[in-house]
Amino acid sequence: MTIKIRFFARFRELLGTDIVTEPGAKTALLGLIKEIAGKNREGYDAIFDENGSFREFVILMRNGKRVELVDAATVIVADGDEIAVFPPVAGG
Amino acid sequence: MIRIQKEDVDIGSLITAAKKPGTGAVVVFDGIVRDDGITEMELEAYEDVAVPEMEKIARAATEQFRLLHVDIIHRIGRLAVGENILIIVVSAGHRPDAYAGSRYIIEEIKKSVPIWKKELTKDGGRWVPGEHGHGSGKHG
Numbered sequence: 001m002t003i004k005i006r007f008f009a010r011f012r013e014l015l016g017t018d019i020v021t022e023p024g025a026k027t028a029l030l031g032l033i034k035e036i037a038g039k040n041r042e043g044y045d046a047i048f049d050e051n052g053s054f055r056e057f058v059i060l061m062r063n064g065k066r067v068e069l070v071d072a073a074t075v076i077v078a079d080g081d082e083i084a085v086f087p088p089v090a091g092g
Numbered sequence: 093m094i095r096i097q098k099e100d101v102d103i104g105s106l107i108t109a110a111k112k113p114g115t116g117a118v119v120v121f122d123g124i125v126r127d128d129g130i131t132e133m134e135l136e137a138y139e140d141v142a143v144p145e146m147e148k149i150a151r152a153a154t155e156q157f158r159l160l161h162v163d164i165i166h167r168i169g170r171l172a173v174g175e176n177i178l179i180i181v182v183s184a185g186h187r188p189d190a191y192a193g194s195r196y197i198i199e200e201i202k203k204s205v206p207i208w209k210k211e212l213t214k215d216g217g218r219w220v221p222g223e224h225g226h227g228s229g230k231h232g
Contacts, residue, residue, distance in 0.1 A: 008138055009208035010219050057222075059206075064141050084138060084206075088222025091137070091166060091207025092123060092178055092198055 001025070001079040005036055007043075008086035014043030023077060029062065030054075030072040033085060047085065059086050094146045094162075096137050096207075098169040100176055110161040110183040117190040121198055123178035125171050130211040135168040135177065138206035142166070149200045157193035159184050164197060166207060177209075 005019045006012075015037055023032050034052070037044040049055055054069040061067060061084040067075055077083065093106075103120060110118050125133045150162040163181040171177060180197050184190040201207075202223065209220040 006138070008206065009136060009210070012136070061138075061141065064144075084141070086138065086206060087208070087219070089202075089204065089206050090209050090220045090222040091135075091142075091205045092202040 001077075003032065003077050003079075004082045005033070006082065006084045008084065010087055011043065011046060011085055014040050014046055027077055028073055029060065029067060029075045029077060029083065032077055033060075033072070033083070037085075057088050059088065060084070061086075094143060094150055094164050096139050096142055096146075096166050096168055098167060100167070101165050101179055103176075103179060103181070106163050106165075106179065106181045110163065110181050112160040112183055114185050115160055115183040116185045117187040118181065118183045119187075119190040119194040121178070121180040121194050122176055123198070125173050125175050125177055127173045128211065130173065130213050132173070132212045133171050133177070134210040134212055134217070135166075135171065136208050136210075137166070137168050142205045142207055145205045146201065149197055149205070152200070153182070153193045153196050157182075157184060157189040157196065159189065159193045162193075162197070164201070166201070166205070168207070170212075 001022060003021050003023060007015045007017045019036055037047050047058055063082055107118055146164050150164060153159055154162055159182050161183040165179045167177055180194055182190055182193045210217045
């Protein structure tokens, strides 16, 4: 199973982007992002608070569709998924 | 034309193309890199999501404000002070719809299109904070 994780803006600077990973079966979104973000302490702290919960401003998408933060622990990733993690948007 | 691109655009030719039959007003919004003590601005987009989101905003504006034509060109990459960031060109039969449609489009872009700006300074850089509580995909 292959999953691509894309970080943007400050998260990208700290963690890189277009990270291809091969998680085991029944891996939830929350655990997967924690594992990848855990490779850089500052990157992890930018996304998660001291309790290991997503900071409230973090935006998650799976295949271009928004995933609510509260659902990240129960959403199971599937082969070919593209996961995006980013801070609030600031275009215009 | 709904696009994210590095290159600038010829606003004059966009205005010409916006003058569809029935047009009584064209409104141009041109967002520009402001001189806030920065050297440059760097823009980044999640294009796979940002373009469809801008297309959705354009469709909603067209329907709501009876627009006859909509262009949205959002630039990315490194831009110098004074350069164009975002160009919105809309046409309508009457000016109230053209003004309101243009305003609607820029405000919706700021809320939901995944694009980020970093202000580059002599000492490094700072990400422009987004509107807390907003983000792409809220409308599906």
